[in-house]
Amino acid sequence: MSVSANNIAKSRCSFPQGERVSGQQRIWYVGNSHALHLSGLIDKMKSRGDFQQTIITTAQMTVPPMPIAVYDWLPKNDWKQKDLLNQERTIEYVLANAISGDIIVVGNDLGNVFGWSPDRWQQQRSRNLRFLPKWVEDFNKFIKTANGRGASVVAILPVPRFQYMPESFTTENCYKQWFRPFLAKECYLVADRVKLREGLTEITDALKTLSKSNSNFYLFDPFDRLCPKELKNCSTVLGEKVIFRDNHHINNYGGELLLNDFYDLLLRYNLLKSHSS
Numbered sequence: 001m002s003v004s005a006n007n008i009a010k011s012r013c014s015f016p017q018g019e020r021v022s023g024q025q026r027i028w029y030v031g032n033s034h035a036l037h038l039s040g041l042i043d044k045m046k047s048r049g050d051f052q053q054t055i056i057t058t059a060q061m062t063v064p065p066m067p068i069a070v071y072d073w074l075p076k077n078d079w080k081q082k083d084l085l086n087q088e089r090t091i092e093y094v095l096a097n098a099i100s101g102d103i104i105v106v107g108n109d110l111g112n113v114f115g116w117s118p119d120r121w122q123q124q125r126s127r128n129l130r131f132l133p134k135w136v137e138d139f140n141k142f143i144k145t146a147n148g149r150g151a152s153v154v155a156i157l158p159v160p161r162f163q164y165m166p167e168s169f170t171t172e173n174c175y176k177q178w179f180r181p182f183l184a185k186e187c188y189l190v191a192d193r194v195k196l197r198e199g200l201t202e203i204t205d206a207l208k209t210l211s212k213s214n215s216n217f218y219l220f221d222p223f224d225r226l227c228p229k230e231l232k233n234c235s236t237v238l239g240e241k242v243i244f245r246d247n248h249h250i251n252n253y254g255g256e257l258l259l260n261d262f263y264d265l266l267l268r269y270n271l272l273k274s275h276s277s
Contacts, residue, residue, distance in 0.1 A: 020099075025051040025273045028094050028104045031063045033249060034156065035107030040255025041262055048263055050274040056094065061087035062108040064138040066131055070113060091142065100150025103271055105220075111158030112248065116199020117191065129202055136206045140214070147216040152271050155207055157221040158200050160234035162189035162247040174242045189247060190233040197223070220265050222258050226250065 020026060029035045029042065036057045045053060060071055060080075065087050071080050098104060111117065113128050143153050174187035200223075211217045226243060227234035236244035243254035250258075266272045 020052060025049075026098070026102045027051055027053045028098065028102065029053070029055040029107060030057065030090060030094055030104060031107035031156075032057055032060055032109055034109045034159070035105065037245070037249040037251075038105075038107055038156070038255050038258070040250070040252030041258050042255070043252070044256055044259045045263070048275055049272050051272070056090050057107075058083050058087040058090060060109075062110070062113070062135070063087065063091060063106050064135065064142055066113065066135055070128060070131060095142070095145050095149065098146060098149045098151040101273055102149070102151040103154060103266070104146055104151055105154045105156065107156045109158075109248065110203050111161045111200060114200070114203040115158055115161060116195055117161040117163070117248075125199075132202060132206060136210065140210055143210065143214045143217045147214065152216045152218065152269075153214075154218045154220055154265070154271075157204060157207065157219055157223065159222055159248065159250060160191060160193075160196050160227045162191050162234070162236060162244070164247050174236075187237055187242060189236040189244070193227055193231055193234050196227070196234055218265065218269055218271075220262055222250075222261070225257055225261055226254060 027045070029038060036055065039055075042053055042055065061083050065084050068080050068084060094104060114125065114132060116125065146153050174184070207219055211219055226238065228238075236242060236247070238257075241253055243250055243257060245251040245254075263275075267275060
């Protein structure tokens with residue numbers, strides 16, 4: 001099931017009403033578009049155990065939300081305010097309906113807010129980093145509330161981020177066809193691997209600190225799978241396959257690449273009640 005606040009009237013927010021089988025575990029996916037772009041992983045997870053999966057995302061807004069001032073690239077203040085309220089309602093709903101054994105997967109575009117990327121001005125990043133301590137404090141409260149419900153929280157760490165594609169270019173051009181045996185050069189967005197990794201230090205270290213102080217909080221890092229350590233530059237194309245649908249969202253194939261690592265993490269920490277052998 002996939003529900004996005006993008007597709008719901010901005011002034012109203014509704015939530016999935018699927019019945020939970022008695023005692024059945026649920027994996028919740030919340031956050032912004034960086035929860036929704038895990039669809040390739042989520043689809044493959046269906047065969048890995050007897051659990052329900054529910055996706056509830058709100059465009060742009062993180063879980064927990066950051067101040068409106070962070071989202072200065074969005075054009076309409078009224079929409080930003082409604083998105084903020086919808087995300088707050090999502091958090092309330094998930095925490096009220098999670099039961100013991102549930103897993104809450106949080107996918108936020110933290111690389112855009114706190115990280116380095118080829119199209120990011122250092123001044124903007126420095127400004128956003130001032131919001132990091134308060135956001136970490138709010139996230140810690142979220143984790144502890146989930147723990148009170150008996151639920152675990154898994155945070156997805158940032159993926160590589162690239163410069164924007166040309167406005168006239170679409171990702172549909174980046175799939176090989178019989179009439180298009182070679183990918184256009186615009187498909188190969190690249191960024192320095194070391195700079196991307198180093199640019200995520202503050203947010204990664206903050207989340208690692210939270211994981212040490214919360215027994216129900218775990219981190220899933222997709223970076224090395226999407227950009228292997230032996231590479232000098234990260235790219236939107238890996239092994240001649242496109243793994244990103246734009247400059248910072250993975251496509252379904254990119255999501256599938258993360259499946260085994262994600263599943264192994266859930267098994268390693270005994271988070272799944274039921275799983276395939």
